Amino acid sequence: MDFQLTKEAQAIRDEARDFVRKEWKNPGHDLTGGLAAWHGDEDNRHAGGEIAKEFAKKLVDKGWYTMHWPKEFGGEEASIEKQLAYREVMSYEDAPASLGGGLVAPVLMVHGADWMKQEFLPKLASADIEFSQGFSEPDAGSDLAGLKTRAVRDGDDYVINGQKIWGTYRNDWIHILVRTDPDAPKHRGITYLLARLKDENGDYMPGITVRGIPDGTGNHRWDELFMENWRVPAQSIIGEENRGWYAAMTTLSFERSNIGRPAQLLRTLEDTIDWFEGNSKKGTEDTLARAEIRNRLASWRVEVEMLRMLCYRVGWMQSQGLVPQRESSMVKATGDELFQRIYRGIAQIMGGYGNLLPTNGPNYKLPVNDFLPARGWQSIGTSIGGGTREIQKNIIAQRGLGLPR
Amino acid sequence: MDLGLTEDQEMLRSMAREFIEQEAPRTYVRDMEEDDRGITTDLWQKIAQVGWLGLIVPEEHGGTGQSLVDLGILMEEVGHGVLPGPFFNTALVTVGILDSGTDAQKAEYLPKIANGDIIASQAIMEPYSRLDAGGINLEAKKQGENYVLNGSKLFVENAHVSDLLLVPVRTSKAGKNAEKGITLLLVDTNSDGIKVDKLKTIATDNQCEVTFKNVKVPAANVLGEANNGWDTLKLLLQKGASLRCCQMVGALQEVLDMTVEYVKNRVQFGRPIGSFQAIQHYCANMATDVDGSRFITYQGLWRLGEELPSDLEVSAAKAWVSDSAQRVAATAHQCHGAIGFTQEHDLQLFTRRLKAWEVSFGDGDYHRERVAQAMAI
Numbered sequence: 001m002d003f004q005l006t007k008e009a010q011a012i013r014d015e016a017r018d019f020v021r022k023e024w025k026n027p028g029h030d031l032t033g034g035l036a037a038w039h040g041d042e043d044n045r046h047a048g049g050e051i052a053k054e055f056a057k058k059l060v061d062k063g064w065y066t067m068h069w070p071k072e073f074g075g076e077e078a079s080i081e082k083q084l085a086y087r088e089v090m091s092y093e094d095a096p097a098s099l100g101g102g103l104v105a106p107v108l109m110v111h112g113a114d115w116m117k118q119e120f121l122p123k124l125a126s127a128d129i130e131f132s133q134g135f136s137e138p139d140a141g142s143d144l145a146g147l148k149t150r151a152v153r154d155g156d157d158y159v160i161n162g163q164k165i166w167g168t169y170r171n172d173w174i175h176i177l178v179r180t181d182p183d184a185p186k187h188r189g190i191t192y193l194l195a196r197l198k199d200e201n202g203d204y205m206p207g208i209t210v211r212g213i214p215d216g217t218g219n220h221r222w223d224e225l226f227m228e229n230w231r232v233p234a235q236s237i238i239g240e241e242n243r244g245w246y247a248a249m250t251t252l253s254f255e256r257s258n259i260g261r262p263a264q265l266l267r268t269l270e271d272t273i274d275w276f277e278g279n280s281k282k283g284t285e286d287t288l289a290r291a292e293i294r295n296r297l298a299s300w301r302v303e304v305e306m307l308r309m310l311c312y313r314v315g316w317m318q319s320q321g322l323v324p325q326r327e328s329s330m331v332k333a334t335g336d337e338l339f340q341r342i343y344r345g346i347a348q349i350m351g352g353y354g355n356l357l358p359t360n361g362p363n364y365k366l367p368v369n370d371f372l373p374a375r376g377w378q379s380i381g382t383s384i385g386g387g388t389r390e391i392q393k394n395i396i397a398q399r400g401l402g403l404p405r
Numbered sequence: 406m407d408l409g410l411t412e413d414q415e416m417l418r419s420m421a422r423e424f425i426e427q428e429a430p431r432t433y434v435r436d437m438e439e440d441d442r443g444i445t446t447d448l449w450q451k452i453a454q455v456g457w458l459g460l461i462v463p464e465e466h467g468g469t470g471q472s473l474v475d476l477g478i479l480m481e482e483v484g485h486g487v488l489p490g491p492f493f494n495t496a497l498v499t500v501g502i503l504d505s506g507t508d509a510q511k512a513e514y515l516p517k518i519a520n521g522d523i524i525a526s527q528a529i530m531e532p533y534s535r536l537d538a539g540g541i542n543l544e545a546k547k548q549g550e551n552y553v554l555n556g557s558k559l560f561v562e563n564a565h566v567s568d569l570l571l572v573p574v575r576t577s578k579a580g581k582n583a584e585k586g587i588t589l590l591l592v593d594t595n596s597d598g599i600k601v602d603k604l605k606t607i608a609t610d611n612q613c614e615v616t617f618k619n620v621k622v623p624a625a626n627v628l629g630e631a632n633n634g635w636d637t638l639k640l641l642l643q644k645g646a647s648l649r650c651c652q653m654v655g656a657l658q659e660v661l662d663m664t665v666e667y668v669k670n671r672v673q674f675g676r677p678i679g680s681f682q683a684i685q686h687y688c689a690n691m692a693t694d695v696d697g698s699r700f701i702t703y704q705g706l707w708r709l710g711e712e713l714p715s716d717l718e719v720s721a722a723k724a725w726v727s728d729s730a731q732r733v734a735a736t737a738h739q740c741h742g743a744i745g746f747t748q749e750h751d752l753q754l755f756t757r758r759l760k761a762w763e764v765s766f767g768d769g770d771y772h773r774e775r776v777a778q779a780m781a782i
Contacts, residue, residue: 001414001474002407003704009406081406273782288782298724298773301780305721309700310693316408330693390682396692397685401665404680 003312009085016064016086020093023058027051030358030371031096032264035385036339036378038358038371042212042220046170049130052096056127065100066125068254073109073121080319083255084312091260092267098260100124104131104175106252107192111239116194120173132197134164134176134225135248141166142391144177145186145245149227151178151193157231158193160207164225166385169210172198174225181242192244195232205230217357217377256328257315261335262308265342269300271368272346293349300342307335326400333392336383347376408700414478421479424455425486431751437489438609442566444490452492453521461499466515473500473644473710477651477703484655487754491563491611493652494526497645498571501527501589504644505629505637510591514569523568527645528558528592528615529638536642536767538635539583543617545574545590550624552576552590554598554617564601564613567594573638576631584635589628596620608761643716646723646766647709650702653726653762657695657733660755664688664737671742678740687736694729701725717779724772730759 005013029048030038039045059065068083069075078086083099090098101124108116108124123129140147149162160178174197181189198204207230213222239247273288280286287293310331314324347354354373356366366373383389397403410418428451437443452458461476462468476496483492499518502510517523531540543556554574564570570592577586594601598620604612629637665688668679678684705722708715734756738745745752767775 001410001703001707003707005406269780273780294777294782295770295773297782298776298780299769301717301776302721302724302773305704305718306697306701306725309704310697312406313408313696313700316406319406320409326692327696329689330696333689334693334697390686393686393689394682396689397679401688401692403665403669403685403688404677 005085006079006081008079009081012064012082013085013089016089017093019062020090020095024055024093024095026094026096028358029096030374032091032094032260035381036343036375038374038378039220040359041218045168045220053127055095056097056100059097060100060125060127065097065127068099069101069105069125070109070252073105073117074125080253080255080315084257084259084315087255087257088259088263091263094264094267097127099254100127102131103133103251106254107175107238107247107250108194109252110250111192111247112194113235113237115235116238120194129173130171131194132169132171132174132225133167134169134174136166137163138165142388145190147177147179147190149176149178150182151180151191151232153180153234154231156234158191158234158236160227160230160232162227164227165213166222167225168221169197169208169223169225172196172202175238177244177248180244184242187245189242190244190248191241192238192247193232193236194238195236207231215378215381217374219374219378221381253318253321253323255315255318256324257311257313257318258328258331258335259308259311259315261331261339262304262311265300265304265307265339268342268346268368268372269297269304271372272349273297275368287349296345296349300338300345303338304342307331307338310334326396329387329392329395329400332387333383333389333396336389339382340379343372343376343379345376347373408703410478414475417475418478418482420455421457421482422485424451425482425488429486429488431487431754434487434489434754441603443563443609443611444566449490449524450521452490453519457492458495458499458521459515459519461496461503462515462519463503463511466511467519468515474703474707476500477648477706480648480651481655481658484652484657485659487656487758491524491526491566493648494562494567495524497527497641497648498525498569500644500648501571501628501637501641502591504640505589509625510628514591524563524566525569525571526561526563526567527641528561528564528570528572529642530560531557532559534560536771537583538587538638539579541573541575541583541587541638542579543572543574545576545588545622547576547624548621551621552588552624552627554590554592554620554622556617558615558617560604561601561613561615563611564594564615565603565611570594570615571628571641573634586632587634587638588631589634589637590622591626591628592620592622596622606761608757610758610761642766643719644709646772647702647706647719649762649766650698650722650726651706653730653759654695654699654702656755656759656762657698657726657730660733660737660752660759661688661691661695663752663755664691664740667745668740684740687740691733691736694733698722698726698729717776720767720772720775720779723767724769724776727763727767727772728769730763734759 031048031052066075067078071077087098105124137147151158151160175194177190179189180191207228209226211224215221276287314327317324350367353367358371459468460471463470545552545554572590572592576588598618600616602614606612668684671678701722705719708718744750
């Protein structure tokens, strides 16, 4: 038993910490909150994306951005432990990016046609391209395999009709799941495509319409994508026709402990304590002396530690060549819920400040950073996106504990 | 990072499970709930023979010199089988003597502990049930080569069968700093003036009140440094909390397994209740609580064993495990329906002990305050 990281992992942790502290000053964009991020309007979201990209390019220069990739594609096949240590410190330091390629890169590595690998893997590795993701539909959320967007073969093209939702369809390219065989069992009639969303001039392809969806406070979060007789070349298939579901589930054995979650929460707790300490020095009430506040902060700290251990367990299993399943679902379900409780709880302790939006201008500088209170509200989405809490618990119960369906 | 067990540790675990299944099955556990001593001499001797009592005792003193984590793994099995008797207490006193005893004390007590000749327990708490330094008020006055003890200790597990008690006492008045003036003594329970009263508790865990009236303890029996015993005691409390967590993890795993088995087989409305999503999510919550408990516990214990800073990690573990134990037990009862609440069913054997262990070595609130201090709030 050994809860310490290897020397190699400790070294990258220290090096990355020093690097981020030197190279990254957050210019007021919420770039690390994931589903709970505050983007403001569309322009602000775009600006944030550019800032994150600029930082990612620095990571490319350091050789860190694709350390997890196979050597064949220019990576270094970094050990799981090294990836975990690196991600943990990057999240703790509030860096806007760490490892590149997202979910698309491993799919392309395994199932992509040669032209896709040649065209896109270098651009993913250099942080020059991002893909939109076309999975969810209005009637296919948790039951994703029930998706209905229809692709019909016509000569060398597919003609696509349907609707996608809960993504942001602002990139030039999209990876998208479509139904090619409506008569087959639902998982077996799906094809996975890599398609152009915009032409070289940045205009949407014929048949594509995109509409923004703001969340309840007007924060731009998602889009709807409407496809009407959109023609996509058949050479866009990732893998094989009607085998798209299985290709989309490819993850390779990249580190996926979600260690960034507890790291970010730990940083939030520490920043919050600093904020209250700063206030009490200015002569306001000493909030941190109140027993109930101490108890709550300590309680969150305990839970962050527990979550951190569940994440380490996933990383450790992967380092042993095992494939975590219910263990990952535990991390997701627990982490989402804790994230929500901590941000809501902090927003509550901060009183009226906890309800301010980050759009009041410099006279109303918000606690800790400009967007932290908003995350209490924004965090509603975390236990929905990426597989709802209920789906995670089903996985734990059915696949983990063997309870009957 | 390696969160797994070595081959030797796997073997320790499986042999411990087999031993308890054979020598102390649930029928035995139930018998011992009615028994005044709470353990048979026969079982204690067998426990000595399989080497548990000497597990962490160095070879030169008749043991096998294994690690604190090894002891934790064994303690997990002790919890899993709700093993009756004073194994936990004897092991903890062993830890205390190993950490802070003189060579003479080690040579005197460790071989006897390892071969099962003496049973030991820690006698820390006093009336008012406090775990801080200010709660240690049992008076001990130095008279010549002896300390003379007057006062009482409360909630001393298995004192009624113990030969040796590890007793923190107050050797100088608690001034502004209550941590000063505490001394740890090894007290022979055959000394004149000691009275032991066993208490009835929910867990039938043999809690006793021990009264000291002019009890003479030789100064040679001071464990660690006289008047400066708080740091020694603090470490012992941490190790106690951490090992208690291990015991709870074992019990919690069994509660989870028992519940999963039950809901797979219990049929209502023509289907196993384990197929209902409400029940499935209860079980998923329990499994997450149990797994979280396991890894947060071993992190703390491992750090203690490595002598790394562990105030935050150990208290985080006890806070988490204490609270999640109550959630897991309550959910297990909900899944079991009425039957789990009855004496016939084994679930109550676990629930009652988990309730006792919740507060043992500090409950969630106590340890959260310690976490707050470790966070420098």
